[in-house]
Amino acid sequence: MHPIERLRYVARAGGADPVDLVSEAAHALGSFADDPAGLVAAARRLVARHPGVGPMWWMCSRVLVAAVPEEEAWAASADVEADDTAGVLAAALPDEARTLVVGWPSTVVPALARRGDLEVLAADDGTGVDVGRVLARVDVDVVDVPLEGLGAAAAVADVVLLEADAVGPDAALCAPSSRAAAAVARAAGRTVWLVVPVGRALPGPLWDACVAGAVDDDEPWEAGADVVPLDLVDRIVGPGGVVDVAEGTAPSCPVAAELLKPARTPGSHRP
CATH class of the missing domain: 3.40.50.10470 (Translation initiation factor eif-2b; domain 2)
Incomplete structure (x- = not known):
């Protein structure tokens, strides 16, 4: 699946199990590893579409502050899947x-x-x-x-x-x-x-x-x-x-400041 199509799929997947969402989101974000601006935009879009899903914020924040985002995306997905x-x-x-x-x-x-x-x-x-x-x-x-x-x-x-x-x-x-x-x-x-x-x-x-x-x-x-x-x-x-x-309830991820800025919507532009 093309990275943009995968991102759209995850963004639209309302009501899905958080473990499945994080796994799919890891695939989507990993595709933007060589595009820092695209990675930030993709992460913002995911949390904007799933604002009440804690693991999405957790995973996106980990990825955005990581030295190797693609590896961190897979590590986060593995952590969720291994949870007992x-x-x-x-x-x-x-x-x-x-x-x-x-x-x-x-x-x-x-x-x-x-x-x-x-x-x-x-x-x-x-x-x-x-x-x-x-x-x-x-x-x-x-x-x-x-x-x-x-x-x-x-x-x-x-x-x-x-x-x-x-x-x-x-x-x-x-x-x-x-x-x-x-x-x-x-x-x-x-x-x-x-x-x-x-x-x-x-x-x-x-x-x-x-x-x-x-x-x-x-x-x-x-x-x-x-x-x-x-x-x-x-x-x-x-x-x-x-x-x-x-x-x-101790926090288990860093704070990626980029996530706290609103996602751009289609048709929006920089002032």
């Missing part, structure tokens, strides 16, 4: 725990599928993705929870599991309704774990840009994502295990 956060989570969950999940957490679901002793409360986040059906096929005890029952489910769950699409110094970007679930769980004295796979923890400037692109301050309820304050979270689950919030 799902395995860590599967091993760490308490025996026979009643566990609440919201939406389709792409790392959490495979972890739950490995544990036949759990009772999973699968809350609908309005996207229509049927987590309950998927888990039921592998003999997991699962209960579908309608959106109006989210608060009641959070109040009785042993563990509320949220997955971060991105996480910054003081909050995480998660599936819609995640903030409500975490707040109710905290008020009810329940445990909230935030799952942070490889590539999701961002330094402050990238986090700010990520949230600004993904969530409209004037109408945050239309964003298709929730900003969850980290003070509602008890523990972080990541590739290194179950750790405290500060350790689990």
